Amino acid sequence: MHIPDGLMSPEVWGIGLVLVLPLIAWAVIKVDRTMDERATPLMAVLAAGIFVAQMLNFPIGGGTTGHLIGAALAVVLLGLPSAIVVMTVVLLIQGLVFGDGGLTALGLNLLNMAVVATFTAWVTLKLVPAKRRTLAIPLAAWISVFCAASACALELSLSYALHPGQYGITAWVAIPAMLSTHAVIGVGEAVITGGVVIYLAKVAPGILRLNLERKDRTATEASDAGTEEQKEVPS
Amino acid sequence: MKRPKYLVGMIAIFLAFAVGLVGFFLVSEGSPDGLERIMGDHGVEEGEPVYHAPLDYGSDYLSALVAGILGFALVLAVTFGYLRIVRRRGTQSAKK
Numbered sequence: 001m002h003i004p005d006g007l008m009s010p011e012v013w014g015i016g017l018v019l020v021l022p023l024i025a026w027a028v029i030k031v032d033r034t035m036d037e038r039a040t041p042l043m044a045v046l047a048a049g050i051f052v053a054q055m056l057n058f059p060i061g062g063g064t065t066g067h068l069i070g071a072a073l074a075v076v077l078l079g080l081p082s083a084i085v086v087m088t089v090v091l092l093i094q095g096l097v098f099g100d101g102g103l104t105a106l107g108l109n110l111l112n113m114a115v116v117a118t119f120t121a122w123v124t125l126k127l128v129p130a131k132r133r134t135l136a137i138p139l140a141a142w143i144s145v146f147c148a149a150s151a152c153a154l155e156l157s158l159s160y161a162l163h164p165g166q167y168g169i170t171a172w173v174a175i176p177a178m179l180s181t182h183a184v185i186g187v188g189e190a191v192i193t194g195g196v197v198i199y200l201a202k203v204a205p206g207i208l209r210l211n212l213e214r215k216d217r218t219a220t221e222a223s224d225a226g227t228e229e230q231k232e233v234p235s
Numbered sequence: 236m237k238r239p240k241y242l243v244g245m246i247a248i249f250l251a252f253a254v255g256l257v258g259f260f261l262v263s264e265g266s267p268d269g270l271e272r273i274m275g276d277h278g279v280e281e282g283e284p285v286y287h288a289p290l291d292y293g294s295d296y297l298s299a300l301v302a303g304i305l306g307f308a309l310v311l312a313v314t315f316g317y318l319r320i321v322r323r324r325g326t327q328s329a330k331k
Contacts, residue, residue, distance in 0.1 A: 001268065001269060001270050002270070003270065004281045004284070005281075005283070005284045005285045005286075006280075006281065006283060006284075006285075007274070007279065007281070031321060032321050035318065035321055037318075038241045039241055040315065040318045040319065041241065041242070041245045041315070042241050042244050042245045042248065043314060043318060044310075044311050044314040044315040044318065045245050045248050045249045045252075045311065046248055047310045047311065047313075047314040048252070048306075048307045048308070048310040048311035048314070049248055049249070049251065049252030049307075050252075050310075051306045051307060051310040052252050052303050052306065052307050053252060055292060055299065055302070055303055055306070057268060060269075062272075063267070063272070064267065064268070064269060064272040065267065065268050065269075066268055066269055067268060077244075077248075086314065089310060089313055089314050089317070090310060093306065093309055093310050093313060094306075095288070096286075096288060097288055097289060097290055097306070097309065098288055098290050098291055098292060098302065098306060099284065099287065099288030099290070099291050100288075100292065102284055102285060102286070103284070103285050103286035104285050149269065152270065169273065169274070169277055169279055173273070173277055174273065177273040177276070177277075178269065178270070178273060181269035181272065181273070182269050185268075185269055196248075196251055199247070199251055200244065200247055200248070200251075203243065203244075203247040204240065204243040204244035204246075204247045206240035206241075206243070206244065207240060207241065207243075207244035
């Protein structure tokens with residue numbers, strides 16, 4: 001889903017860049033402030049793994065292929081801000097070193113895959129009660145791909161609307177085509193994300209709880225603190 | 236000390252991607268992806284790149300594998316390097 005140069009109109013990729021920079025800045029500041037140094041190697045290896053995973057194209061039929069985005073996986077393991085940072089590093093190196101995705105389209109690629117995909121996966125997981133969150137991981141993975149593709153389809157449509165025939169693809173074609181292919185690619189994303197999470201749950205269960213249950217953990221900590229206070233009151 | 240938890244997790248992810256996916260390269264297809272397919276079907280040409288990247292993914296199994304290993308190492312190094320700069324301040328504030 002990496003957008004090449006010359007596909008989107010200058011207005012669209014300009015807006016994309018302007019929109020995405022403050023969002024990435026927020027993630028960078030957030031990671032800067034809350035980074036757990038023990039998670040550093042994990043984050044680095046996950047970033048590298050996502051890079052490799054994005055190179056692998058699985059066939060979805062009709063001579064079309066799809067590849068993993070990895071946004072949902074990053075969110076499950078690292079939480080939202082770190083996931084955005086990881087996806088940003090992956091996309092920057094793809095664009096700047098390997099020519100995967102155009103330089104002018106970098107802002108849009110970051111918006112779709114580093115922000116929209118991670119954010120929608122995160123929202124999906126947050127909407128599900130903590131106990132069932134593990135089951136919602138494949139769903140979050142599917143939604144992340146579908147929403148990233150929707151964003152891409154809108155960008156194509158908008159580019160076409162602004163400069164018909166010069167940039168983008170008409171909405172009547174772009175939206176159904178992008179959504180139908182990525183609805184299938186999303187299933188691949190869901191299967192791979194689910195598979196990796198099941199594997200990690202068996203091999204290294206500790207890291208999965210890390211960020212998914214952070215909210216619950218802080219809630220427990222708060223209630224613990226509460227009981228301590230209650231104990232202190234009588235004495 | 237919770238270090239082993241992260242270490243085990245890191246090694247597990249490393250194995251999953253480095254070993255599992257390099258093997259998967261064998262079945263990886265060179266066909267266009269969803270977006271490329273739609274562009275191709277509707278006669279939208281890929282524009283002339285504004286910027287030429289120094290490397291590409293290669294067109295055969297071996298060159299893609301080399302590109303994959305290079306990219307893996309590069310992303311790992313960049314992320315790790317970046318986080319090492321960040322974590323000094325991060326841990327200081329975490330310790331309060």
